[in-house]
Amino acid sequence: MNRIAPEMKILKACSLVLTALIIGCGQTEQAEQTNNDQPRELVPGVDIPLNPQGDIRPKKKELKRTTGLGLEAEAPPRRLVNTVGVIQPEVTKLLEQIDASRQEGPTLVAWVIDRSNSAANMVDGIRQQIQYYYDELAVEHGKAEREDQAEIERNNLYTGIYTFGETVECTLPVTPELKKAKAAFSTIPVDNSGIENSFAALKVAVDEAKKMRVEHGYEVFLVVVTDEAGDDQQIADEIRPDLSKYAMPLYVIGVNAPFGKRAILPEHVEAGVNGQASQSRINQGPETRDLEQLLLAYPAAGLSMDTVDSGYGPFAWELLCRSSGGVFLGLKAPGYTSAMLSRPGSRPVALIGSYGGSIMSKYAPDYVSRAKYDEMIQANGAIKALLNVARMKNIPTLINYQVDFDGVDVTRLNQALSQAQLGAAQIEPGLNAAYNMLAAGESDREQLTKLRWQAGYDLAMGRILAAKSRVEGYNAMLAALKRGKSFENEGSTRWLLTPAEETEAGSAVKKIGERAVEYLERVKKVHAGTPWAQMAEMELQVPVGWKWMEQ
Numbered sequence: 001m002n003r004i005a006p007e008m009k010i011l012k013a014c015s016l017v018l019t020a021l022i023i024g025c026g027q028t029e030q031a032e033q034t035n036n037d038q039p040r041e042l043v044p045g046v047d048i049p050l051n052p053q054g055d056i057r058p059k060k061k062e063l064k065r066t067t068g069l070g071l072e073a074e075a076p077p078r079r080l081v082n083t084v085g086v087i088q089p090e091v092t093k094l095l096e097q098i099d100a101s102r103q104e105g106p107t108l109v110a111w112v113i114d115r116s117n118s119a120a121n122m123v124d125g126i127r128q129q130i131q132y133y134y135d136e137l138a139v140e141h142g143k144a145e146r147e148d149q150a151e152i153e154r155n156n157l158y159t160g161i162y163t164f165g166e167t168v169e170c171t172l173p174v175t176p177e178l179k180k181a182k183a184a185f186s187t188i189p190v191d192n193s194g195i196e197n198s199f200a201a202l203k204v205a206v207d208e209a210k211k212m213r214v215e216h217g218y219e220v221f222l223v224v225v226t227d228e229a230g231d232d233q234q235i236a237d238e239i240r241p242d243l244s245k246y247a248m249p250l251y252v253i254g255v256n257a258p259f260g261k262r263a264i265l266p267e268h269v270e271a272g273v274n275g276q277a278s279q280s281r282i283n284q285g286p287e288t289r290d291l292e293q294l295l296l297a298y299p300a301a302g303l304s305m306d307t308v309d310s311g312y313g314p315f316a317w318e319l320l321c322r323s324s325g326g327v328f329l330g331l332k333a334p335g336y337t338s339a340m341l342s343r344p345g346s347r348p349v350a351l352i353g354s355y356g357g358s359i360m361s362k363y364a365p366d367y368v369s370r371a372k373y374d375e376m377i378q379a380n381g382a383i384k385a386l387l388n389v390a391r392m393k394n395i396p397t398l399i400n401y402q403v404d405f406d407g408v409d410v411t412r413l414n415q416a417l418s419q420a421q422l423g424a425a426q427i428e429p430g431l432n433a434a435y436n437m438l439a440a441g442e443s444d445r446e447q448l449t450k451l452r453w454q455a456g457y458d459l460a461m462g463r464i465l466a467a468k469s470r471v472e473g474y475n476a477m478l479a480a481l482k483r484g485k486s487f488e489n490e491g492s493t494r495w496l497l498t499p500a501e502e503t504e505a506g507s508a509v510k511k512i513g514e515r516a517v518e519y520l521e522r523v524k525k526v527h528a529g530t531p532w533a534q535m536a537e538m539e540l541q542v543p544v545g546w547k548w549m550e551q
Contacts, residue, residue, distance in 0.1 A: 090329035091129050094251055098157070098221055099133075107219040108158040108174065108212050110205040114198065114226035115165040115191035118282065122331065126225055126253060127185045134159075134185075138178040158218065159184075160208060164201035165191025174208065196283075198230035199316070202250075203239050210246045220248040222326070227255045229262075229283040229314030236316040237369065243324035252317045256330035257285030259308040259531050260293030287312040288365040289373050291390040292452075294434075294460035297397050299470060299542040308531050311360045319367045359529045363452045382448055382457045385441025389460060395434050396427040397467045398474060403497040407487065413495075417478045424475045431471060435464045455523060455532035462519030462536060469503075469513035469544040476505035477546045485548070492550035503545030513544040 101107040111130075113123060137157065159181035161172035172184035202224060209220045222243075243250055263282040286292070287310040312318050313328030321328045366373060377384050389395075402420045407413055438461050448454045477497055485495075503510050523536035 088126060088129060088253075088331055090331060091126055091253060094223065094253070094329065095130070095133050099137075101219045101221070102157045105219060106156045106158065106216065107221065108160065108209055109221045109223060110160045110162065110174075110209050111185075112198070112201050112205050112222065112224040112226075113161065113163045113171075113188055114196065114224075114228070115163050115189060116194070116196055116226075116228065117190060117192065119225070119227040120190050122227055122255075123188065123225055127188070131182045131185050134178050134182040138182070141178060158212070160205065161185065161188075162201050162205045163188050164196060164198050166193035166195040166197065167191075168197060168201040168204055170204070174212065194282075196226070196228050196230055197232045198224065198226055198228070199232045199235035199239065203235055206239055206242050206248065209248055210242055213246045213248060220246070222248055222250045222324075224250065224252045224317070225254070226252070226317075227284070229257070229285060229316060231283060233283075233316040236320055240320055240323055243320060248324060249326035250320050250324045251326045251329060252313060252321055253329045253331065254313060254317065255284060257287040257310045257312060257314045259287070259310040260291065261285050262291070283314070285310065285314055287315055287318070289315050289368075289370070290387055292386060292456050294386075294389055294395075294463055295393065296395050296434075296463055296467060297399060298538060299398065299467070308534075310531075311357070312365060315365060315367075318365075322367055363455065363527075363530060365452065366450075380447055380453075381441035381444035383441070383444075383453055385438050386453070386457050386460055389434050389437045389464075392434055392437075394430075396430040398424065398427060398471050401474065405481070405495045405497075406493065407495045408493050414482055417482050421475055421478050424471055424478070427471050428475075431464070431468055435468055438464055451527065455527045455530060458519050458523045458526075459532045459536055462516050462523060463539050465512055465516035465519060466539055466544045469509060469516050470499075470542075470546075472512065473503050473505035473509045473544070473546045476509055477548065480504070481548065487550055489550050494551040496549045496551050497546055498549055499543040500545045500547040501543050502547070504547050505545070510545070516544050 098107065098109055115123075156176045157178065158174050158176050159172065159178075160170070160174040161181070161184050163169050163171050171188060172181060175181060202222065205222060209222060212218045213220050242248070261284075263284040309330075311330075313321070313330060318328045320326075366376065368376075377387060401423065402416065405413055405416050438457075441457070442461070445454075445457055448457065474497070481495060487493075503513055517540070520536040520540050524533045524540075527533045
């Protein structure tokens with residue numbers, strides 16, 4: 001046996017070399033094709049591992065990695081795909097990145113997981129996918145331990161699990177034990193407080209991870225799983241420097257922010273044990289640092305843009321991901337039920353609307369610090385005006401107004417007209433206040449260079465002018481009828497006020513309407529294929545003028 005053993009070892013070694021050459025050739029060809037299709041940018045902490053002194057550690061082989069976790073169709077290793085349940089391709093791609101890093105050297109993954117009611121289904125689905133990966137990896141490690149102890153120690157995966165709701169808990173201190181990590185994912189409870197201190201939890205994870213980064217040089221992946229923007233976003237600015245300094249990329253698996261809105265889910269989803277919501281709203285957005293969109297009802301029932309997918313994550317998460325070399329991974333199926341998406345007396349809603357990524361990439365929010373953002377506001381009157389009007393709540397507009405009047409009895413007609421005018425008069429002050437805010441920055445409109453600000457300001461001004469034209473025109477048309485107007489057709493008994501492209505309300509109102517149409521048409525033309533263009537088109541579906549018709 002002792003004489004045969006060396007020969008067997010040589011034969012086995014030759015076989016391994018031949019296999020490596022064959023596999024290596026295939027990998028090289030595939031990597032070259034990928035690089036030709038899409039040049040990639042090296043990501044600190046992912047493609048360029050750093051030791052605490054900042055030196056680039058040499059790699060033994062080129063990893064196939066793409067900035068942004070491109071979700072191209074390819075067959076991942078079996079350990080990355082759970083054949084039971086819903087598979088989130090975003091999670092699969094992230095696990096591939098983690099697995100590739102683990103094969104290069106010791107890697108720490110710090111999981112920061114949401115315990116809230118709203119995220120429960122999403123977390124459960126992702127948990128199963130992660131557990132499948134850990135289970136298969138444990139099997140591989142068990143086999144490798146019997147064959148090459150040194151290799152398995154070099155390729156260890158370290159795991160820490162932190163969870164958050166109203167409080168932050170360390171569910172699993174950092175450990176290399178895969179089975180223990182898998183089991184810990186099943187012990188995460190649901191928090192009924194409705195409060196999500198997500199950034200406090202991330203800070204705890206960052207503080208622990210950077211110790212291992214400095215002391216051992218481990219690669220680090222910080223992964224947050226949450227469907228909300230967080231109730232302690234002010235901590236984000238404290239965390240950001242460490243992510244860059246220690247080259248620790250942050251990945252957030254969550255739900256994209258609704259376009260220009262704070263939330264899509266109603267408050268009852270986070271109701272506490274007494275059935276009452278513990279906070280006035282759920283934080284799921286916006287995608288910008290501050291609200292940058294005019295909140296104004298549309299002029300007709302059925303017109304709404306309340307549930308449009310912005311294409312970006314909540315601002316603070318997206319900012320940390322981008323500045324650290326990570327990615328925000330917006331799930332298309334976050335596990336929301338019809339009951340969660342329904343408000344009393346309404347149908348279920350969900351994030352809808354898909355806009356081309358190549359187009360929307362030109363409209364990215366300003367991912368800058370609060371100080372720089374404030375500088376931008378002070379430097380341009382149009383930006384300042386837009387943000388001021390975006391803070392206004394319940395801007396009144398003409399809804400549920402009377403348009404049908406009995407013209408036979410003049411006394412009753414005048415009474416009805418006066419009552420209708422009273423309602424319109426109550427709307428005008430609030431609407432004029434919003435218009436005056438925007439008008440104060442109009443002189444700086446031409447100084448706007450970024451498409452997002454141009455689209456935002458023009459849409460807001462166009463919509464306010466359209467609402468103003470309708471209200472003032474409505475009031476003027478009622479006043480004209482009170483002054484006296486005769487039926488042209490014998491047998492007519494009623495006056496019907498209808499929207500029209502041309503107005504009979506006078507030159508001043510006509511000019512307002514023309515300016516509204518000019519702004520809205522510019523948004524449609526210049527920003528085609530964006531939600532701003534769609535909103536402008538919806539506003540234009542109802543003409544801004546009026547005319548009387550007989551019945």
